[in-house]
Amino acid sequence: MKHIPVLLGSVMSAIGDVRDARVIDATFGAGGYSRAFLDAGAFVTAFDRDVSVLDDAIALQKEFGERFRFINEPFSNMCNLNEKFDAIVFDLGISSMQIDTPERGFSFRFDAPLDMRMSNTGPTVFDMFSVWSVTDLTRILRNFGDVGPAVAIANAIKQKMPRTTFELRDVIHNPRDVAPVFQALRIAVNDEFGEIERALSCVPKLLNPGGRCICVTFHSIEDRVVKNTFRDWTRPVGDPKMPTIAQPEFELLRAEKPSDAETESNPRARSAHMRGVVKSY
Numbered sequence: 001m002k003h004i005p006v007l008l009g010s011v012m013s014a015i016g017d018v019r020d021a022r023v024i025d026a027t028f029g030a031g032g033y034s035r036a037f038l039d040a041g042a043f044v045t046a047f048d049r050d051v052s053v054l055d056d057a058i059a060l061q062k063e064f065g066e067r068f069r070f071i072n073e074p075f076s077n078m079c080n081l082n083e084k085f086d087a088i089v090f091d092l093g094i095s096s097m098q099i100d101t102p103e104r105g106f107s108f109r110f111d112a113p114l115d116m117r118m119s120n121t122g123p124t125v126f127d128m129f130s131v132w133s134v135t136d137l138t139r140i141l142r143n144f145g146d147v148g149p150a151v152a153i154a155n156a157i158k159q160k161m162p163r164t165t166f167e168l169r170d171v172i173h174n175p176r177d178v179a180p181v182f183q184a185l186r187i188a189v190n191d192e193f194g195e196i197e198r199a200l201s202c203v204p205k206l207l208n209p210g211g212r213c214i215c216v217t218f219h220s221i222e223d224r225v226v227k228n229t230f231r232d233w234t235r236p237v238g239d240p241k242m243p244t245i246a247q248p249e250f251e252l253l254r255a256e257k258p259s260d261a262e263t264e265s266n267p268r269a270r271s272a273h274m275r276g277v278v279k280s281y
């Protein structure tokens with residue numbers, strides 16, 4: 001169940017030569033990306049809010065000493081860093097270790113309490129069922145899962161108050177809606193989009209000129225957030241009616257998807273999508 005890094009070759013090509021570069025790995029996971037950056041000679045600052053990754057982080061610390069620093073906090077806390085970096089990389093979503101650990105409640109394949117917290121702190125999904133109204137739940141299911149019968153499922157959840165993954169699965173009539181409902185609740189309880197938006201808002205000030213930001217996303221809604229942010233950054237600055245328009249602060253890099261070979265050997269790569277930008281000045 002060790003996480004296999006997705007699109008690692010494309011990410012490495014997109015950030016270029018990282019010898020002596022300062023890189024943020026915003027989503028450490030099993031450390032596959034961090035190790036590749038360290039092997040290529042980078043100084044790495046890694047974030048992960050899941051404490052269960054600590055053993056892998058300590059192993060890298062032992063091996064690479066001062067070239068590796070691990071911060072066990074949400075990645076939006078990169079905004080507190082008063083330093084500059086040459087690359088900032090996000091490999092969003094959850095890891096294989098998280099989804100394959102039954103008691104964490106991320107997967108409808110196992111019966112477990114409805115938890116789904118990446119960090120093991122704060123309220124679980126089940127706790128939030130008492131806080132969210134039917135309107136809140138409907139909005140969550142629609143916005144974070146594109147769930148068709150969002151109103152019906154939101155009402156059923158509030159009526160039945162499912163405590164476990166299997167109880168939740170049982171209130172969803174159409175099996176096609178199960179995965180999107182689980183995805184939507186996971187995104188909501190972890191405030192995943194708030195995290196991405198806050199962290200991305202600090203990327204321009206954290207990057208050196210020539211620095212790159214790379215994001216790997218795993219579903220279309222997440223990809224849209226990244227795509228729209230990067231599009232805003234790559235727009236010319238100033239009034240288009242005036243004679244001089246400043247060069248955009250960022251340029252887009254080529255977007256990439258996994259090859260057939262990668263999706264065959266690692267089915268979790270199937271929906272991955274990489275986008276990147278380079279800071280012009």
Ligand SMILES: C[S@@+](CC[C@H](N)C(=O)[O-])C[C@H]1O[C@@H](n2cnc3c(N)ncnc32)[C@H](O)[C@@H]1O
Nearest residue numbers: 005027029030031032033048049074075091195
């Ligand atoms: C897809 S995995 C990353 C895998 C990693 N690239 C590798 O090669 O092993 C995503 C990881 O990011 C972490 N994560 C997701 N959102 C986070 C956030 N807002 N702050 C900190 N860590 C986060 C998750 O806990 C998970 O361990």
